[in-house]
Amino acid sequence: MASASREEITSKVLENLKGTPYEASSLEALSGGTANFIYRATLLKPLQDGTKEVLIKHSEDYVANTPSFKLTLFRCHIEKECLKALSAFPIAREADESDPYNFAVRTPKFFHFDDANNTQVQEYLQNGLDLKTYALKTYAGSNSETTKHQCLQLGKALGRWLRGFHNWAAQQASLRTIVAGNKELQLLKHIINFTWLLDRIKQFPSILGDSEGVFQEIKNMAAAELNDESKLQVIHGDFWSGNILLPKDTIEEGAEVPMFVIDWETSQIGKPNLDLGQMIAELYELKLYKDILGGLWMVQGFVDGYGAVSEDFAFRTAIQVGAHLISFGTAVPGWGTPEQVENCARTGKEIIVHAWKRDRDWFEQGDLACLFSRTE
Structure with missing residues (x-):
């Protein structure tokens, strides 16, 4: 089975965040890292502590930059x-x-961590x-x-x-x-x-x-x-x-x-x-x-x-x-x-x-x- 494209991954991540406190108005793909799909997310609503942006780290069962390498x-x-x-x-x-x-x-x-979709939400620097x-x-x-x-x-x-x-x-x-x-x-x-x-x-x-x-x-x-x-x-x-x-x-x-x-x-x-x-x-x-x-x-x-x-x-x-x-x-x-x-x-x-x-x-x-x- 062919790996999903980066555009498909991004759309899936956006969809999975809907209805959570981390629902995003936009995702910006970030450079750095090879194994995962990393984004800066602008939140639809700030968190209780005022946080407006978070880092999203999504993983698949392969290296993001080399889909043939299973991980x-x-x-x-x-x-x-x-x-x-x-x-x-x-x-x-x-x-x-x-x-x-x-x-x-x-x-x-x-x-936050979404176990079903292997998507993690962390603090963004x-x-x-x-x-x-x-x-x-x-x-x-x-x-x-x-x-x-x-x-x-x-x-x-x-x-x-x-x-x-x-x-x-x-x-x-x-x-x-x-x-x-x-x-x-x-x-x-x-x-x-x-x-x-x-x-x-x-x-x-x-x-x-x-x-x-x-x-x-x-x-x-x-x-x-x-x-x-x-x-x-x-x-x-x-x-x-x-x-x-x-x-x-x-x-x-x-x-x-x-x-x-x-x-x-x-x-x-x-x-x-x-x-x-x-x-x-x-x-x-x-x-x-x-x-x-x-x-x-x-x-x-x-x-x-x-x-x-x-x-x-x-x-x-x-x-x-x-x-x-x-x-x-x-x-x-x-x-x-x-x-x-x-x-x-x-x-x-x-x-x-x-x-x-x-x-x-x-x-x-x-x-x-x-x-x-x-x-x-």
């Missing part, structure tokens, strides 16, 4: 339960009240932009001390939020039970991280070929981690700069800057290092591909904000960074030149190999020295 609808239930649970999680604000930047990190409010796009537009070519401080504080706010979330989620038994059922996307995450890692050897044989043995050991390690669920906990599962929203306006000193952590469909039980490693790798790619120092400054602030960790934890995070750089960082269309893609693969390999050897000295002389700056 479980259980992901909608996972996101609904995560957002409901996280409504009680505190907003992460600046640790130093004297700092001029005030980033307020939280999840969007959850309003006015003029929101994902952090990756914001950094590309704002921090390219900007190496001032002002930019550095802003990037460090932004990263620190994200790190503090993530550490708080990991600590909080580890105590949520009911949420863990729900999220532990997300087996299909847990397996997909493992494939992207570690099966693709070995597959990339065929793409870059002269760069990665001599590390096949190490890559296989790392894949085995990751598989063993999944088999011991007693050492896993609730994680976001897709924690990267594309899933952080902030206003597209210039960040001003003294003004509160809301930052939304979105897209909880991939939440699963796993190692917290998966969340850290993915975000660090994505921010680091801003430097590797676009020579944006702000990416590295955000990494430094992020690690600092996350706080003290063991040396074992730092090495496991480094392995995750390297795996993401190779598996995913080399596969983003149009991200860089062929030479830059090869450099990303080479950098990822060096990170993995030195982390596997527990070569702390190597890290402390390079870009990612911050990974070990707060080890216990």
